[in-house]
Amino acid sequence: MENVFSTDFDQGNDRPGYRWDRIRLGRHLGSEMLSGSVYLLPPGEKSFPYHIHHANEELLLVLEGTVIVRTPGGEEPAIPGDAMLFRRGAEGAHQVLNRSDEPARFIMFSTLVDPEIAEYPDSGNIGVFSEAGAGLYRYLDGSAERDYFRGEP
DSSP states (O other): OOOTTOOOOOEEEOSTTSOEEEEEHHHHHTOSSEEEEEEEEOTTOBSSOSBEESSOOEEEEEEESOEEEEETTEEEEEOTTOEEEEOSSGGGOBEEEOOSSSOEEEEEEEEOOSSEEEEETTTTEEEEEEOSTTOEEEEEETTOOOOTTTTOO
16 A cells, blocks of 8 residues: 655656656556556646657646646646546647645556657657666657668668
8 A cells, every 4th residue: 555645755856847756656556557656746846848648648636736737728727636637649748837836746647558659849859668678768859750761781
């Protein structure tokens, strides 16, 4: 059993503008097909860059504080108890921001489809991720295109 209000965080990010701490609930509970991470997002920070998932859906549930959720439809506040689904593809693009003066706590649930491709519309980058084997984690320039057979014998 895990508690969503615990302060026993197992991962954090300290990059300015994207600082957070998280508890990877799904991993702790032994889940194989469903992820759930509790984030503590300090005032003035963002969880991740604005992004689109191509393999996984995510579902946000706000537990404490107020966050701003950026989607293709604009920005809207979310308060404790509010939930929002982010589908695969461009319609599910999202970003969670804390513009309040207090920390915010939320859970982000996700399917665990592997591999995953994520687009970052603000930067034009693409992320390619796979947990299989030794793992693959690459961030690429989304505008760089190559011929399918380039470099092949």
